[in-house]
Amino acid sequence: MLxxxxxxxxxxSVKEQIQxxxxxxxxxxRWIQLRFKNASKEEFIEAASQTRILCSKYEAVFIINDxxxxxxxxxxxGVHLGLTDTSIEKARSILGDSKIIGGTANTLDDVxxxxxxxxxxxxxxxxxxxxxKEKLSxxxxxxGYQKIVSELEERNLNIPLYAIxxxxxxxLDDLIQVGIHGIALSGILSNQTETKEIIKQLNQKIYANA
Numbered sequence: 693m694l695x696x697x698x699x700x701x702x703x704x705s706v707k708e709q710i711q712x713x714x715x716x717x718x719x720x721x722r723w724i725q726l727r728f729k730n731a732s733k734e735e736f737i738e739a740a741s742q743t744r745i746l747c748s749k750y751e752a753v754f755i756i757n758d759x760x761x762x763x764x765x766x767x768x769x770g771v772h773l774g775l776t777d778t779s780i781e782k783a784r785s786i787l788g789d790s791k792i793i794g795g796t797a798n799t800l801d802d803v804x805x806x807x808x809x810x811x812x813x814x815x816x817x818x819x820x821x822x823x824x825k826e827k828l829s830x831x832x833x834x835x836g837y838q839k840i841v842s843e844l845e846e847r848n849l850n851i852p853l854y855a856i857x858x859x860x861x862x863x864l865d866d867l868i869q870v871g872i873h874g875i876a877l878s879g880i881l882s883n884q885t886e887t888k889e890i891i892k893q894l895n896q897k898i899y900a901n902a
Contacts, residue, residue, distance in 0.1 A: 818857025
């Protein structure tokens with residue numbers, strides 16, 4: 693079973709990335725996605741190597757964003773792919789069945805595509821506006837999630853859906869009620885002074901009915 697909270701890393705340098713990742717791991721997060729878009733290969737591999745060590749220490753899952761070709765090199769547990777990234781089919785042929793492969797979706801058709809591609813989970817969003825990601829897809833809002841979840845239920849289809857995009861603690865009750873499996877977070881946990889308290893509140897809410 694996939695953990696219900698995934699942290700998508702932030703940081704303009706290897707140092708910032710690792711500081712944020714270590715902070716959320718110390719706070720209790722057990723699933724890290726390393727997202728380091730503007731890094732050179734050397735910087736990415738360095739950040740990934742340090743993240744692997746930290747995730748092993750805290751027994752956390754470690755996936756990377758986009759770079760299928762580096763998953764095995766950095767000993768990651770899997771990869772998350774956007775709709776315009778490497779195809780799921782190609783990624784699976786490279787990584788095999790033991791690695792986690794997640795995919796981004798913005799619409800019902802995207803989710804159906806991801807199910808057909810046999811993704812392990814779907815990052816569905818954005819829920820609200822977020823400055824974390826450039827070229828933001830159309831905002832779904834609570835109503836958008838409800839429609840997609842209802843359509844999947846009508847078709848007897850099931851895949852872990854992770855809400856993403858500007859999520860705050862006050863949004864969790866509504867999102868859980870809609871039926872999402874979990875949440876993927878970035879800004880709310882990055883560069884914060886109260887990280888542990890925020891994570892404690894997130895865990896209390898999202899695992900209350902587990």
